Amino acid sequence: MHTFSLRKVPVQQRSAERLDRILDTCARLLDETGYEALSTRGVAAAAGVPIGSVYRFFADKRQMVEALAHRNLQAYTARVRERLAALPDHGWRPALDVCFDAYVEMKRTVPGFTLIDFGVPDSRDDNGPNQRVAEQLYTLLREHLGGDGPGGRLGLACLVCVQSADALLGLAFRAGPGGDAALIDETRTLLRSYLAQVLD
Numbered sequence: 001m002h003t004f005s006l007r008k009v010p011v012q013q014r015s016a017e018r019l020d021r022i023l024d025t026c027a028r029l030l031d032e033t034g035y036e037a038l039s040t041r042g043v044a045a046a047a048g049v050p051i052g053s054v055y056r057f058f059a060d061k062r063q064m065v066e067a068l069a070h071r072n073l074q075a076y077t078a079r080v081r082e083r084l085a086a087l088p089d090h091g092w093r094p095a096l097d098v099c100f101d102a103y104v105e106m107k108r109t110v111p112g113f114t115l116i117d118f119g120v121p122d123s124r125d126d127n128g129p130n131q132r133v134a135e136q137l138y139t140l141l142r143e144h145l146g147g148d149g150p151g152g153r154l155g156l157a158c159l160v161c162v163q164s165a166d167a168l169l170g171l172a173f174r175a176g177p178g179g180d181a182a183l184i185d186e187t188r189t190l191l192r193s194y195l196a197q198v199l200d
Contacts, residue, residue, distance in 0.1 A: 006019075006057050006058070006067065007055075007056065007057055007058060007059060007063075008056050008057055010057075018049060018053055019057055021047050021048075021049065022043060022044075022047050022049060022053070022054055022057065022064070023064070023067060023068050023071060024047075024111070025043050025046045025047035026038070026043050026064055026065065026068050026112065027068055027110070027111035027112030027113075028046070028111045028112065029042060029043060029046060030065070030068075030111070030112035030115050030116060031111055031112055031114070031115070034115065035065065035115060035116070035120075038061050038065070039061060040054045040055065040058065040060065040061050040064065043061075043064065062120055065116055065120050066120055068112060068116065069116050069117070069118050069119050069120060069129065072106070072110065072112075072113060072116070072117055072118055073118045073129075073132065073133065073136065075106070075110070076102060076103065076106060076118070076133075076136075077136045077140070079102045079106075080098055080099055080102050080137070080140055081140055083098040083102065084098055084140060084141075084144045087144075090144055090145055090146060092141075092145060092149070092195060092199045093192065093195075095141055095144055095145065096161075096188075096191060096192065096195060097188075099137055099141075100165070100187075100188055100191065103165065103169070104169070104179065104184060107169065107173050107179060108177060108178060108179065114173050114177065117129070117166075118130075118132065118133055130159070130162045130163050130166055131159065133162050134155075134158040134159040134161075134162040134163075135158075137158045137161075137162065138154060138155045138158040141154060141158065142154055142155075145199075149198065149199045150198070150199065150200075151198075153198050154198075154199070157194070157195060157198045157199070160194065161191050161194065161195070164187070164190065164191065164194075165187055165191065168183065168186075168187040168190070169183075169184065169187055171183060172184050172187065
């Protein structure tokens, strides 16, 4: 199980707000310059904080971006949980749309998300981010659907869907910040077709 830890956990509100400002700035600069050009010094300058404030939380830029990816996963999970709770029924199709639409929305609107979403670009643990997302979705969907579905394959199905969507939507969003609408629609169709075989 992946755990993320800061060098120093903020206790006071002022410190927590500074951490958020650092991460917000990191996300914005990722969109502007990319991961390779990102630096802790550049983030500190753009955020208007001393470089020591960045190093208080992070050893290097990789750890800073990992923290941003962790925050993204928390935000995505919270968004999906809230929307699943508002659904009028417990079928898998509306639940899939919730998970899919929340991800596409974040791709379109959350700074830095297109580049890193839930993982660091140079990660030596390439399958780690998708595995963590799949585990989160499995927990949420199992609760929403009231079980693992026919044959108990929901956990594996979540991983297949996350891996497939990551690859296809990564391609779709290379076209621009709004994504390639046709490829996004085709990805949804593919996931629906696959899950119909698993969950119907």
